Amino acid sequence: MSEIKKFMYVNRKAPYGTIYALESLEVVLIGAAFDQDVSLAFLDDGVYQLTKDQDTSGIGMKNFSPTYAALGDYDVTKIYVEKESLEERGLSLDDLQHLTYEDEDDDWAEKDSIRLVSREELARIMDEQDVLLSF
Amino acid sequence: MAMLHTVNKSPFERTALQSCLGHALEGASVLLFEDGVYAAMQGTAVSAQVSEALGKVRFYVLGPDLRARGLREDRVIDGIQVVDYDGFVDLVTSHDNVQAWL
Numbered sequence: 001m002s003e004i005k006k007f008m009y010v011n012r013k014a015p016y017g018t019i020y021a022l023e024s025l026e027v028v029l030i031g032a033a034f035d036q037d038v039s040l041a042f043l044d045d046g047v048y049q050l051t052k053d054q055d056t057s058g059i060g061m062k063n064f065s066p067t068y069a070a071l072g073d074y075d076v077t078k079i080y081v082e083k084e085s086l087e088e089r090g091l092s093l094d095d096l097q098h099l100t101y102e103d104e105d106d107d108w109a110e111k112d113s114i115r116l117v118s119r120e121e122l123a124r125i126m127d128e129q130d131v132l133l134s135f
Numbered sequence: 136m137a138m139l140h141t142v143n144k145s146p147f148e149r150t151a152l153q154s155c156l157g158h159a160l161e162g163a164s165v166l167l168f169e170d171g172v173y174a175a176m177q178g179t180a181v182s183a184q185v186s187e188a189l190g191k192v193r194f195y196v197l198g199p200d201l202r203a204r205g206l207r208e209d210r211v212i213d214g215i216q217v218v219d220y221d222g223f224v225d226l227v228t229s230h231d232n233v234q235a236w237l
Contacts, residue, residue, distance in 0.1 A: 058200075
């Protein structure tokens with residue numbers, strides 16, 4: 001088997017105003033078939049993708065936000081959210097969806113997928129990656 | 136009558152809102168829609184600037200775009216009026232002209 005690489009999807013765009021957020025999510029789900037070490041980063045306006053209670057019935061667009069809750073089933077369990085980006089936007093973790101996964105190495109215990117990190121911590125995590133995919 | 140300015144870009148990613156506020160005259164109106172609605176929220180890096188501009192121009196924000204993005208009306212900055220699509224049309228017809236800050 002080929003070597004496992006560290007892939008990070010970097011999400012910096014708000015949902016609905018552009019197609020980037022939806023396209024990133026679709027690539028993540030497709031990429032999940034390849035058994036790599038995958039993580040997602042949400043920073044800048046990308047943090048808006050994870051807000052809870054999105055209701056697009058009034059704007060005639062598909063609400064794709066429930067799909068983030070399925071990422072754990074695709075073994076996408078590392079979701080980094082940048083603290084400074086939340087704060088600049090008047091948001092906290094309470095404003096985001098509660099995303100979880102079941103840890104197969106710990107008797108399928110339910111664990112949080114979202115890891116709140118500082119800008120500096122995120123920079124270091126980015127530095128460890130083999131591949132960065134930007135949206 | 137006055138100008139209606141529309142802003143549909145996030146204030147954290149583009150300078151559309153800054154340029155709009157720099158060119159909006161006293162008595163003008165600003166409608167925030169699509170990703171522009173993020174500027175209407177309390178406690179952000181731009182909310183002080185928006186609150187200050189409220190002394191000079193009227194602000195409106197499109198409710199369906201707030202709800203799509205999971206943003207709560209009770210956290211919209213005081214003094215900004217939430218409108219629906221019919222309200223958008225009324226704003227267009229009640230102003231002399233429209234300037235879109237893309």
